Amino acid sequence: MERSILLQPQPEELFNKYLENDVRADERKMGEMRDIQMKPGVISNAHGSARVSIGNTVLICGIKAELTKPSPEEPGRGLIIPNVELPPLCSPIYKSGAPCEKAQTATKFLDNLLKCTNIVDTEQLCITRDVLTWVLYADIICINYDGNLLDASVTAILLALANVKLPMVKVNEDEESDEITMDDTKTFQLNIKSLPVSSSFATFDKYILRDPTRKEEAMTTGMVTYVVDEDDNIVYTEKNC
């Protein structure tokens, strides 16, 4: 009874009361994470895919592979191009049209992460140097947004990359024609060097809330995200006050 009375006119007061009693609105402790569920291979048409849910935040990642000429700066490497989308169906905040700022920054976050950690050595994507390479378009779509986009995106993209099966491709080096033969029966999986784990925390005054929900993110001012690999090395940090 008391909770519903306070919820509408004084959401901040209610939020503070919870934190003072060392508990959160969904009855979790401060350092407690929500239930994580992962399932690879959910999209049969994609070369690799995964569905990840952290509590009520559900993301689906689909990877489509295409053949292209490698870029002149890096002729012996392939490309992985992430794209995070927050469509209107995932939350009442987002409208249709150009991607919102949150989605754009999450996309760049993943792009930076993949480039600086070298999780997937893009040399294995190159078929013939300077001629042909794979480019992986990793699309991450949020089905339901309830906070903690970054952790879920990192998990989804890594799981999808581990799930990718690429057909063997041969370039026919005939002088007359440049034929490319693709053999669907023989597939190879990517060699994933490491699996870093992302942890996000919302900060508010002196409180640190692990794995914030959408409502907690709206109430708090700061956000910290650490990405740590298996050797306890800090790979990526983002902290905003």
Place this chain on the structure above:
Amino acid sequence: MSFESKIFRCHQGYLKNTDGSALLTEGTTSVLAGVYGPGDIRESRQNAQKGVVEVNFRPKIGIPTLNEKYLEQFVRKVLESAIILEDHPRSCFYVITQIMESRGSLLACSINAAVLALQDAGVSMNFIPVAVCVAVCEKEDINGVKNNQMVVGPNKEDEETQIAHMTFTFNSVTNNLACCHQQGSLSQEMYDKCLQLAQQESSDKLKAFREVLSANYIGCR
């Protein structure tokens, strides 16, 4: 630390139409920041309790891309906590950072330029954010042995050999970390060492900020 990274030159009031501006040169990187505010904003984007900060990050060449959008959020969030926004409800601070020359430590230079522009505009702030960039680079010493060295204020050559790149922004009042961006693999001890180094550097930089302001005002009576 090379001689180049010791260069800290700021010209406040560089632009005549803005409420405040600063052309900051740190080492070999140069950023021009302009501030308009507090000013009008569309009703749909207004906040009744406090002001709003909008940052426009413009690259040296071409139209702003995703990269600029990403860096914008760091500048914006630092300024949102630094400026006393409660004094300016239903208003907006427009901060435009134009990259003039990007040869290392870009994000730190941009944050500092935005802060100096706000100071020039006379905007009241909770604290002065001081941004420092530290990189861990693979360097060869005299014997040809490769080892990892921490470089404060890396230039373009340092950034090409870097293993990790960090930008720390400190709160001048409490000396705590206000904002941080780090990419590249680092052990936790190395991370702590870089943080300490950056903290020492930030107190020197704060003195430099104060000298810039003093040069403008002391002597004018």
